Amino acid sequence: MIASPRPGFDIPENALEKSIPTSLIREIIDGKPYYYKGYQEVLAGNVNEEGVMGCSILQSFIVAYLVRVLLRSIDEDRYLIASNEPGLHIDKKNNLSSDILVFDYNVLTIDEINLRYAQVPPIISVEVDTRIELENVAESKYVAMKTMKLLNFGVKKVIWFFTETKQIMIATPGNWATFGWDHEVALMPGALCNVGQYLRSKGSKYA
Structure with missing residues (x-):
């Protein structure tokens, strides 16, 4: 295993492409690296790494x-709302x-809160868009693959919001459904x- 510049993000050696910095890897799924969208611009010298790691x-x-909705509605003494791209280490081949x-x-527990990726399942996972470079895989396949990894790890609900299509996907064990932008969602x-x-x-013109 090789340690990434991001604490707790270990990368299988056979997943690496020597010409691409490990810092440009957003996720590892089944040992395969998935790079931040636009990483080729970094390799070409047109932008720096931070220019592709941020979101719109x-x-x-x-x-x-979404974070404000959660903060107003749940018991902060019982639940942790983690944002700023929190990571999950499922096993040596999967970092999400x-x-x-x-x-x-x-x-x-407090012993699990450290300098590494979380290694226990959250209750829910929420994402707004995919934010990885879809080179040799369709977006729908990537979304399904990642969602299944999360559910199999023990996540109770996975929610995707897609800004381009204005759609929402909600997945729970045994029940996946897609809705329009105006669907009311219980986070x-x-x-x-x-x-x-x-x-x-x-x-907003994006409504």
Whole structure:
């Protein structure tokens, strides 16, 4: 295993392409690296690494809204709302990242809060768009593969928000469904959001 510049993100040696810095890897799934969207621009010298690791302001706007909904609705003494691209280390071949993870402190105990990726399952995982370079895999296949990894790890609910198609995918064990932008989503019991309605209320052209 090779240690990435990101703490807790270990990379199988056979996953590496020597010409690509390990810092440009966003995730490892089944030993295969998935690079940040736009990483070729870094390799070409057109932008620096930070220029492809960040998300768009629209994605940040939506994530901030979802975090506020959660903060208003859940018991912070029981649950941790982790944002800023928190990572999950499932096993030596699988390191995943999300936009928001919600952990139960009964599962993520204080001893599990350290300088590495979390190694216990959150209750929910939320992502706004894929944010990886889709080179040899269709987006739908990547989304399904990652979602299944999360559910098999023990995540109770996986939610995707897609800004381009204005769709939402909600997956729980045995039940996957896709909805339009205006569908009301229960992030957690009592934590209801409606992204399309929220964007409209703010006058966004992306509603």
